[in-house]
Amino acid sequence: MIVADKKPIEEIIETIKDHQSILVLGCNECVTVCEAGGKKEVGILASALRMHFLQQGREVNIAERTLERQCDHEYLEEIRDIIDDYDAVVSIACGVGVQFMAEKYQSKPIYPGVNTLFMGVTEARGVWTERCQGCGQCILASTGGICPVSRCAKRIFNGPCGGSASGKCEVDKELECGWQLIIDRLKALGRMDDYENISPLKDWSTDRAGGPRKVVREDVEL
C-alpha cells in the first residue's frame, strides 16, 4: 500500500485559514489501512478544525466525505454536484489523490492533509515500513526477494557497505541492513553462490530519473 502520515494540524490550518467552507475528503484505500486518511481520520481532522475555528470566533463550515478511491475518475465524479458548496478541499488521500482531484476540479483549491511517504507494509499494529520505490525494473529474483533499492540507505547493488554492523545500518541502529537481509535469505534458499555474481549498472531510465512514467495497456484500453 501507499503509506502516508498525518500532517501537523497547524500546517493544515495555515493553508486553509482564509476559507469559509471546507470539505475534508478521505479515501477508503491505502490511507485507510495505514490510518492516516480514512473515514475515521476525516472525522478526527474535521472535529479538530471546527474546534479551532470556534475558538477563533469564526464560523467556518467544515464538511466530511470519504470516497472509495481518489485515484479513479468514477469516484471523484461522485462529488461533482457538491464541490461548489465549498471553497476549498483538504484531501487526506495520498499525493496521487490530491493531484487527481486538482486536475479534475481545475478552479477549486485542494490542500494536502497528509505527507505521502512510501510503498510499504503493516509490519505491526501502528508500524509501517518501506518495501518498494517503484524503480520500474524489478530485480528481486536475483536478491532473494529483498530489495536493495528500498532497503539499503545507499541503494547499493553489490553490498553490504562497510557500515553494516550486527545486522544494522550505519544510518540508524534501529534500521535493519538490507544487505544482511539479502544474505540471510540467500543462505536460507541455499543460494549463497549467487552472492558473488556482480550486479551490473542499473538502468535508471524506468525510475524517477527518466521523467514521469506511464503505462499504456492496449489489451485493457477502451
Next chain:
Amino acid sequence: MSTNTPSKLEKILTAGHLAVTSECGPPRGSDPEVITEKANLIKDHVDAINVTDNQTSMTRLCSLAACIRLKLMGVEPVLQMVTRDRNRIALQSDILGAASFDIHNILCLSGDHQSFGDCAQGQNVHDIDSMQLIQTVRHMRDDGKFLGGDDIKRPPQMFVGAAANPFADPYEIRVPRLAKKIAAGVEFIQTQCIYNLDKFEDWMKKVCDRGLNEKVYILAGLTPMKSAGMARYMKNRVPGMDVPDDIVKRMADTPKEKQAQEGIDICVEAIQRLKEVKGVSGFHIMAIEWEEKVPEIVERAGLHPRPSVN
C-alpha cells in the same frame, strides 16, 4: 608481474616492495597551503598519498583539486572517489579530468551516508556502487570507452583500488566480497583501520586460502590513536570499526601525557607484526590530522627509506 599503468604505486608493488601510503584530508576552505603543508610533512616517507573525498560527508575542498596540487608538487596522489555525490556522467568526467593531470591511482568507494555530515538534508546519488565504479574505471582504461560505448581519446591510465573492511558484518561474506571486487577488476586494496590483529590475520588467511592474495595487492590500514578517548570513540561510535578491549585498556592505563606516544607504539608494533603476515603487500597509514607523526611511524617500522622506481 608487469604493470598496467604508469602508476608509481603499482611499480613499487609489482617490484615486490612493501608499499607505504598515507592520506591527507582536504581543508574546509580554499587555502591550498593546508594541502601542500601536509604533503610536505610526509612525502619523503610514503610512496603515494590518498586524498579523501568529503569524508564523513563533511563538505570540503574537492579531492580532485587537492590531488592536482599534490601532482604539481611532484607527489603521487591516490584520488579517492565516492559514488554518493556523483552520477555516472560526473564520475567519468572527473576521472578524465584527473587523467588529464596524469593522476594514475584511484580508490573507488561508496562513501559514508550523508546523514553523518553537514548536509544531512541533501540527496544522495548512488547511481552506481563502488563495485561498479571499479568496473567503470577498468572499462574506460582497458577498453578505452565510455560507459555509453563511444571511444575515449587518450583513455585514463589508472591503477584501480578499493577499500575492504574485514571487520564489518556479516563476517562470512568479507572474503567473498573481496573476491567480487577482484572479479570487478580491482588491483589494490586499502583496508579499514586494523586494531583487532587476530581477526585481521584470520581474514588474511582465508584470503590466501582462496588464492586472492595472488590477484590483488592488499595494503593494511592503520590509524594511530592520540588518546584513550579516541580509542573509546573509535570503538563505540565509528561504523564498522573493531577496537579490542585490551587496546582501549592499554591506552586508558597509560598516563594522559604519554597516551599519544603509546598510540604510536601500538601502531608501530602492529606494522611489525603484520609485515610477517602472508598476503600483506604494504601499509596505508591514516594519521588523521596527525600527519607529522607518519615519518616516525614509517622509520620505526623499518619501512624507510622508500624505494625509488622508474
